[in-house]
Amino acid sequence: MPILAHRMDLVKSMADQDPFTQGNLDAKIDWTGWEVVPGIWLLIALTLAILWYNRREPAQASVTLFGGMAVFITLTLWFFIGRIEGISQAAAMRFFERAQGQNVYVRAYGYHSYGPFFYTQKPPVTNPNYYNDEWLLRGKIDKDVWFIRKASEQPTLLDSLPDVRKTGEENGFVFYQRSAR
Numbered sequence: 001m002p003i004l005a006h007r008m009d010l011v012k013s014m015a016d017q018d019p020f021t022q023g024n025l026d027a028k029i030d031w032t033g034w035e036v037v038p039g040i041w042l043l044i045a046l047t048l049a050i051l052w053y054n055r056r057e058p059a060q061a062s063v064t065l066f067g068g069m070a071v072f073i074t075l076t077l078w079f080f081i082g083r084i085e086g087i088s089q090a091a092a093m094r095f096f097e098r099a100q101g102q103n104v105y106v107r108a109y110g111y112h113s114y115g116p117f118f119y120t121q122k123p124p125v126t127n128p129n130y131y132n133d134e135w136l137l138r139g140k141i142d143k144d145v146w147f148i149r150k151a152s153e154q155p156t157l158l159d160s161l162p163d164v165r166k167t168g169e170e171n172g173f174v175f176y177q178r179s180a181r
Contacts, residue, residue: 100120109133149174
C-alpha cells in the first residue's frame with residue numbers, strides 16, 4: 001500500500017472511475033516511506049512463527065504469531081488511519097469545521113454523515129424545518145444553508161435551483177450555499 005501510494009496515477013486507473021472515487025484519490029496525502037514498517041514487522045513475525053512451527057515449537061510460534069499480529073495491527077493503525085481518513089473524508093470534515101461559529105444550517109445532501117452534528121460544534125437545531133429538505137431547498141429559510149454532496153456524473157437538484165450556488169469542490173465533495181433573503 002505505501003508503495004502504491006507513491007503511484008496514485010496507477011491506483012486511479014485501477015479504481016472505480018466515478019467522480020467521487022477519483023476525487024478522493026486526488027487528496028494530497030504525505031506518504032513518508034515509513035509506512036512500510038508494519039509490513040516489514042509482519043513479514044518478520046510470520047517468518048519466525050513458521051520457522052518455530054516447523055521446528056515443532058508451537059508455544060513459541062503461537063506467542064510470536066499472536067503477539068506479532070497485535071503489534072502489526074497497532075502499527076498499521078498508527079501509520080494508516082490518518083492517511084485513509086485524509087483520502088476518504090478530510091475535505092468533508094474541513095467543510096463542516098468551516099461552519100463553526102457561523103449562524104448557518106449545514107446539511108449533507110444525498111448521503112448520510114455525522115459531520116454536520118459533530119464537526120460543526122453547533123448546539124442541536126431547534127427549528128423543526130431543518131429536517132425538511134423541501135424547506136431547506138425552496139422554502140423561506142431563516143438563515144443560510146450550506147450543503148455538501150458527493151460528486152457524481154449527473155447534475156443534482158442542487159445544481160438546478162436558481163438560488164443555490166456552488167461554492168467549491170474538493171476531493172470528491174461538492175459544496176453549495178443557499179442564502180436567506
